[in-house]
Amino acid sequence: MNNKFHSFLHQQILLMLGLSLIPGLGYIFLGWLHDVITPALIWYGLVLSSSIWGFRLYKSFLNDTMTRNELEQWYQHLRWFFYTIFSLWTLIFVLYSGETTSKLHYIAIFTQLGASVVASTLLYSDKKLYIPIILILMVPLTIYFAGIQEWYGYILCLFAYIFMGVLLYSATSSNKLLVKTYYQATHDQLTDLYNRNQFIDDLQITINRLKSSGGFSYLLLIDLDHFKIINDSLGHDIGDELLIEVSNRMKKHITKEHTLARLGGDEFIIIGPEYADKTECQQVAQVFSEKLLKKIKASYVIPPHHLYISASIGLNVLNDKDIKVNTFVKEADIAMYEAKSAGRDGVIIFNDDFSKHIEQQLEVERLLHFALEKNEIELKFQPQQDQSSAIIGCEVLVRWNNKKLGTVSPVEFIPIAEQSGVIINLGQYILEESFKILFEWEKKGIILKQFSINISMRQIFHHSFVDDVKKICNKYINHSLCSKIVFELTETIVAQDIKKLITIMNELKELGIKFSMDDFGTGYSSLSYITQLPIDELKIDRSFVSNLHANEQNKAMVSSILNLANTFNLSIVAEGVETSDQMEFLVKNNCNILQGYYFSKPISSDEFEVLYLQKHPS
Ligand code: C2E
Ligand code: CA
Ligand code: CA
Numbered sequence: 271m272n273n274k275f276h277s278f279l280h281q282q283i284l285l286m287l288g289l290s291l292i293p294g295l296g297y298i299f300l301g302w303l304h305d306v307i308t309p310a311l312i313w314y315g316l317v318l319s320s321s322i323w324g325f326r327l328y329k330s331f332l333n334d335t336m337t338r339n340e341l342e343q344w345y346q347h348l349r350w351f352f353y354t355i356f357s358l359w360t361l362i363f364v365l366y367s368g369e370t371t372s373k374l375h376y377i378a379i380f381t382q383l384g385a386s387v388v389a390s391t392l393l394y395s396d397k398k399l400y401i402p403i404i405l406i407l408m409v410p411l412t413i414y415f416a417g418i419q420e421w422y423g424y425i426l427c428l429f430a431y432i433f434m435g436v437l438l439y440s441a442t443s444s445n446k447l448l449v450k451t452y453y454q455a456t457h458d459q460l461t462d463l464y465n466r467n468q469f470i471d472d473l474q475i476t477i478n479r480l481k482s483s484g485g486f487s488y489l490l491l492i493d494l495d496h497f498k499i500i501n502d503s504l505g506h507d508i509g510d511e512l513l514i515e516v517s518n519r520m521k522k523h524i525t526k527e528h529t530l531a532r533l534g535g536d537e538f539i540i541i542g543p544e545y546a547d548k549t550e551c552q553q554v555a556q557v558f559s560e561k562l563l564k565k566i567k568a569s570y571v572i573p574p575h576h577l578y579i580s581a582s583i584g585l586n587v588l589n590d591k592d593i594k595v596n597t598f599v600k601e602a603d604i605a606m607y608e609a610k611s612a613g614r615d616g617v618i619i620f621n622d623d624f625s626k627h628i629e630q631q632l633e634v635e636r637l638l639h640f641a642l643e644k645n646e647i648e649l650k651f652q653p654q655q656d657q658s659s660a661i662i663g664c665e666v667l668v669r670w671n672n673k674k675l676g677t678v679s680p681v682e683f684i685p686i687a688e689q690s691g692v693i694i695n696l697g698q699y700i701l702e703e704s705f706k707i708l709f710e711w712e713k714k715g716i717i718l719k720q721f722s723i724n725i726s727m728r729q730i731f732h733h734s735f736v737d738d739v740k741k742i743c744n745k746y747i748n749h750s751l752c753s754k755i756v757f758e759l760t761e762t763i764v765a766q767d768i769k770k771l772i773t774i775m776n777e778l779k780e781l782g783i784k785f786s787m788d789d790f791g792t793g794y795s796s797l798s799y800i801t802q803l804p805i806d807e808l809k810i811d812r813s814f815v816s817n818l819h820a821n822e823q824n825k826a827m828v829s830s831i832l833n834l835a836n837t838f839n840l841s842i843v844a845e846g847v848e849t850s851d852q853m854e855f856l857v858k859n860n861c862n863i864l865q866g867y868y869f870s871k872p873i874s875s876d877e878f879e880v881l882y883l884q885k886h887p888s
Pocket of ligand 3: 788789809811812845
């Protein structure tokens with residue numbers, strides 16, 4: 271049962287008061303005409319006092335701030351009010367039909383019929399009201415007809431039964447329709463949880479209540495981790511079943527005081543109960559959400575699969591702050607994204623620093639849009655050398671020099687460029703500039719074996735990527751230069767859509783382009799990828815190289831990667847080489863290409879030319 275039901279009934283109170291008090295006066299007049307004035311006055315007195323009761327109920331209804339319990343209590347009172355006021359009509363019926371004047375009988379009968387129609391039309395939203403009330407009104411009438419003990423009396427009795435049946439039937443069918451449409455408008459079809467609309471209404475009520483009480487509550491925004499992968503790889507049916515299972519577990523975890531809704535997709539939201547103290551509220555919420563997370567994470571059996579899923583939860587404490595409902599949700603959303611970027615599978619509480627961080631990001635995003643036209647993008651080149659210290663290649667690394675922000679690291683702006691879509695133009699620019707440089711270097715006698723360029727996810731999956739690469743290959747370089755190009759991919763790309771990726775890679779390979787798996791060893795399924803993807807090179811992640819001498823495990827890790835590369839006939843680059851010890855170890859273990867500050871930082875193309883020509887005087 272819900273507020274809208276209650277407010278519908280609430281509106282019927284005044285109508286009912288009018289329908290009782292005004293015709294009631296007529297009954298006093300009749301009573302006076304036919305000498306039953308005293309009982310009529312007593313009766314009207316009862317109607318009057320019930321009406322006062324009804325009016326107070328009408329007044330005490332505060333749709334926007336009542337808690338569920340308060341609403342429930344109010345509804346109980348309302349029910350008794352309606353029972354009483356309709357019973358009073360039966361009372362006057364009994365009174366007048368006992369009189370000898372037949373005129374009074376006609377009027378009493380009509381009133382009873384009228385009241386039944388009123389009950390079945392005004393109260394059809396609630397079975398607990400209209401069924402007993404129609405019975406209270408109609409059963410005495412049927413008894414009255416039967417009591418005439420004449421043939422026409424029995425016929426009237428039968429008619430009265432039919433009439434009662436019709437009223438009950440029509441009220442019930444309207445009721446069913448109402449309940450169904452109402453349910454559909456407020457619930458999510460798949461999980462039977464409340465939907466977004468209903469949730470927003472409930473949240474608005476909670477916030478209004480907090481404003482008047484000064485208390486606290488909380489909001490949990492729950493987003494399943496990597497749900498898309500399950501949906502895409504196992505199909506939507508399995509995805510749907512998983513969502514149902516997850517929501518069932520959540521239903522079991524919450525209490526009557528919580529509101530649980532599905533916002534759409536794999537996003538759920540919970541409104542907590544009210545607390546007087548903020549710290550208590552936050553602590554309870556944290557414990558509650560951690561337990562919830564644990565329940566969500568227990569494995570699922572959806573034949574024939576055993577599935578495992580975690581979730582990222584954003585927690586926001588609600589208070590009496592004068593802000594919009596959507597702002598509270600947005601803040602929980604921000605916290606949820608923080609949880610995602612902190613590695614998922616966790617709970618993060620919103621704080622104002624997050625919004626500042628987001629504002630900064632938006633500023634970066636805004637400025638990044640103009641970076642290309644303002645010529646703020648610069649390319650650096652980090653040499654790669656072989657075991658004999660000859661420079662055999664380089665990796666192109668992008669730099670952004672902005673007046674306001676200074677030099678921004680690609681670690682910071684590449685993800686923003688990805689999110690905002692700027693990466694498409696930016697990536698295209700990097701490719702074109704790189705190809706131009708490669709061509710110029712060849713002319714100047716700087717002959718490299720390979721030339722590596724980082725490619726990001728959105729860029730490679732962009733529909734025109736392959737065509738764009740073909741075009742700029744034709745425009746700036748020839749086939750022999752093309753076969754020097756290496757595209758570096760990371761595992762996040764591979765995790766997207768491996769089949770599509772393989773197709774794209776194969777098309778590019780026709781141009782002669784090679785592929786390198788960047789940051790190798792950091793992802794969790796690197797091994798399975800190298801057997802599936804047409805790659806040519808592995809890049810051992812910097813973290814393994816820089817910690818080579820920290821423990822034996824890292825050494826073992828690096829030598830296993832080197833062996834692996836050997837087995838699969840892949841060339842291998844160690845990046846982030848900073849010391850001679852690291853270099854020695856790598857050389858001893860047959861790592862063929864080395865890159866790192868020990869040899870050179872990323873440098874400008876001019877500097878690169880100088881360095882190369884120094885090392886390789888023609
Ligand atoms: P990455 O592809 O793993 O690049 C290697 C990073 O390690 C570079 O940082 C490089 O400057 C740094 N590095 C190289 N040798 C050493 C060393 O000996 N010690 C230390 N401490 N660091 C070393 P950078 O240039 O800041 O790039 C960071 C990341 O940004 C790159 O990681 C890559 O993922 C991304 N990135 C850079 N340029 C591009 C680009 O043109 N396109 C795309 N999509 N991503 C790029
Ligand atoms: Ca790289
Ligand atoms: Ca790397």
